[in-house]
Amino acid sequence: MPSTLRHLVLVLGDQLDAESAVFDDFDPGRDAVWMAEVAHEATQVWSTQPRIAIFLAAMRRFRDRLRARGWTVHYRALDEHDFPTLEAALAADLVALTPAKLLAVKPGEWRLAQSLPATCAAAGLLWIEYPDRHFYCDADDFADWTGNRKDYRLEFFYRWLRKREGVLMDAGKPVGGQWNFDADNRGSFDRRGPGLLPAPRAFAPDAGTREVLALVRERFAAHPGRLDAFDWPLDADQAREALDDFIAHRLPLFGRYQDAIWQGEPWLYHSRLSAAMNLKLLSPRVVVAAAVREWREGRAPIEAVEGFVRQILGWREFVRGVYWQRMPGFLDENALDAQASLPxxxxxxxxxxxxxxxxxxxxxxxxxxxxxxxxxxxxxxxxxxxxxxxxxxxxxxxxxxxxxxxxxxxxxxxxxxxxxxxxxxxxxxxxxxxxxxxxxxxxxxxxxxxxxxxxxxxxxxxxxxxxxxxxxxxxxxxxxxxxxxxxxxxxxxxxxxxxxxxxxxxxxxxxxxxxxxxxxxxx
The missing domain is CATH 1.10.579.10 (DNA Cyclobutane Dipyrimidine Photolyase, subunit A, domain 3)
Structure with a gap:
């Protein structure tokens, strides 16, 4: 008997992108989304309570937003099942739901990129993988760029990608007459310190997030970390508010003081956007465009904007390319033969x-x-x-x-x-x-x-x-x-x-x- 479920769409905890390619052909009448919270993802490394909480809270909010669209979401909440791993939970639901096909965006971790397709194959289903278009540069693009290079250098990659994307370029040349302004971005504070800093936009936990925080405190009580100050953006709307706040209040001085440290001042002029971006709540293209607009309209200096853009369009894309080029052997490299234990x-x-x-x-x-x-x-x-x-x-x-x-x-x-x-x-x-x-x-x-x-x-x-x-x-x-x-x-x-x-x-x-x-x- 043929399956009545056409596509089961797998969404991982760091793939909370409502504009994902995997949703392009989604039919609410014939398709469903699958998500799961699994304790192993918090214990394979001994994750701190804030890290566990942000994934669970953001996943649940994403689930609720999809359901508000009228979509079916099969969601395995942590306190509602006892499957030991993500793979075990998926295997059980593939049997129960009998989809005709399973669709997924490429996982962001090499381990899952191997194990999840294997789980699908064991169930007799074809793993249909979509590219993660959240990024500017996919793994194949990066491989083409590396070519026969023995070593990878950010500066050359950054120039190549800026040219290709036309970011901070003018008639084929970098705006401001140079590719980077790093020399202008090494300021430190004098003995008076940073002075009165604009507090970043904070997001008080709602009822659903408070429920997650209580769960984490109870279920992962032995894990390090504290949740008292948990106030991260957890959905696309909040992530955009956090971006707007950074652009308006901290970007102009970000460049000058990006390397500075001051006791008791965790945020200084930094953006606080990396978690939202890595969960895919916020597109890097939106972030870069917002920063570039501030320079073009005269509200932020080129050294601040270029330094910020270099971290996103440059370094963030660069390290992802290196990761997929070097795994799985990268994990065991130890060129300096370091053998001490972590204190x-x-x-x-x-x-x-x-x-x-x-x-x-x-x-x-x-x-x-x-x-x-x-x-x-x-x-x-x-x-x-x-x-x-x-x-x-x-x-x-x-x-x-x-x-x-x-x-x-x-x-x-x-x-x-x-x-x-x-x-x-x-x-x-x-x-x-x-x-x-x-x-x-x-x-x-x-x-x-x-x-x-x-x-x-x-x-x-x-x-x-x-x-x-x-x-x-x-x-x-x-x-x-x-x-x-x-x-x-x-x-x-x-x-x-x-x-x-x-x-x-x-x-x-x-x-x-x-x-x-x-x-x-x-x-």
Whole structure:
């Protein structure tokens, strides 16, 4: 007997796009949507409560909006079933619903891109995959661009994609006469700090979201993180409000202060849009067009707009392309042979290092840290300490509300930890405590001193920085972009360097936990 259900349309938690290609031919009389909440997606890495909550709350709101259209949505809520995995839930419903075909947008995670089509095949159904047109550049486009390149560099990709899309271009040339204005975007605050900042648009939880927060607190009570300040945009309308708020109030100074850090100020001039974009609630084309319009109409300077556009049209598209080019082997790359464990304080924020304490506690409280906190505080310390890259990746995937693997993994393994040996970046992002002192106010209230590398007051970042240079001298000393750092290492007297390396070993031993909670390593 033929199925009465023509198409079952699978929608994953990071595919909440009402304009998705998978809906182009949707017929409410013959088709249905399938969505599921599964505990395994929160425990494969030990996800924080804010990260779990944003996915569940946004998924439920998307479900309700589809149902309001009159569409049938088969939805497996977390507290209404006991299927252990997404694949098991889908397999059961394929038998129960007997669709003629299953339609899906390509998953954003390599694991699911393999397992879900296999689940479909096991049920005797053809997996019909649609491209994710949320992005400017699909995997095939990126592969064509890479060609025979051994290494991938953002700058060349960014120029290529800007030309192709005509963004910030004038008669084939970049507006303003240069491709990027990064040199104008490295400002830090003076001792007075950022002053009175415009608070970003917040979204108080409605009844449905409060129900999710209660569920997460109960079901995932052992998971780290807090939900007291949960106020993220959870649907397309709220995401657009958040974009409008950023454009009006923070974009003009975003460029100048995008690398700055200030204690107790998590947002500064950042957009707070990455989670909404990665859930597909907000199109990058809409975001880029809104920013470019501000420059064209004279309300935001070119350095702010170009710097913001580079993060979205440039870096965001770039890392996705790298992800699909390099998986699955990317996950196990460890070019620097880093073998230390991730310190337990990454899950608690309990450390005397003021910069790390602030970034970690903010992360656990909000599920958020801006890109310099991630790269040059939490990521930098893991790099210098020599933590296994896969553990660092699992932590980042677990703690941030905007973390989905296609964007998080290349950022961590390729950029932050240099685990790919330079395929994505031409040098490791290694720095001492002096960098943090320059870009933040943390050092003034910290018991450690960024200028000291040995002794009780030595900054662990500085101690580990010189130790990192010594450990990897053979690899980097003669490379053009790193030669100066290693030349400075050569000026260290032998006895001083020996003392630094001894202190680094003591520090490393002290941070190697005797017993770690089962989730500390992640994945």
């Amino acid at each position: 337990a304080f990454y899950w608690t924020g309990d450390t005397d290092m003021a910069c790390l304490r602030d970034a970690l506690r903010q992360t656990l409280d909000l599920g958020y840290a801006h890109h310099i906190q991630r790269l040059m505080v939490t990521g930098l310390f893991a790099l210098l300490l020599g933590v296994r890259p896969r553990e660092v990746h699992a932590w980042y995937l677990a703690v941030y509300v905007d973390a989905v693997e296609w964007v998080e993994l290349p950022n961590v393994l390729g950029m932050s930890q240099y685990a790919d040996g330079g395929r994505m970046t031409s040098k490791p992002y290694a720095a001492s405590g002096a960098y943090i002192q320059k870009m933040s106010n943390h050092c003034a209230g910290c018991r450690f001193r960024p200028g000291e590398s040995t002794g009780e007051r030595a900054c662990p970042f500085t101690t580990l920085y010189w130790d990192f240079l010594a450990r990897h001298e053979a690899r980097f000393a003669r490379l053009p972009r790193t030669a100066l750092q290693w030349k400075n290492l050569g000026r260290k007297p032998a006895h001083e360097l020996a003392a630094i390396r001894a202190q680094a070993e003591t520090l490393r031993a002290a941070l190697a936990p005797d017993s770690r909670s089962s989730h500390a390593g992640g994945g």
